[in-house]
Amino acid sequence: MQFFRSIILPGFIILLFILALIVVSARIWLPGDMLAPAPFS
Structure with missing residues (x-):
């Protein structure tokens, strides 16, 4: 246990x-459009 710690x-x-x-x-x-949240539709 001491070795692990x-x-x-x-x-x-x-x-x-x-x-x-x-x-x-x-x-x-990354490009700016990849940082935006994914579209719902």
């Missing part, structure tokens, strides 16, 4: 943070 958990949190950063930066490079 000291090695796995921080690595998982950092990986999740990097993934969120990639998703947010990918949204910046």
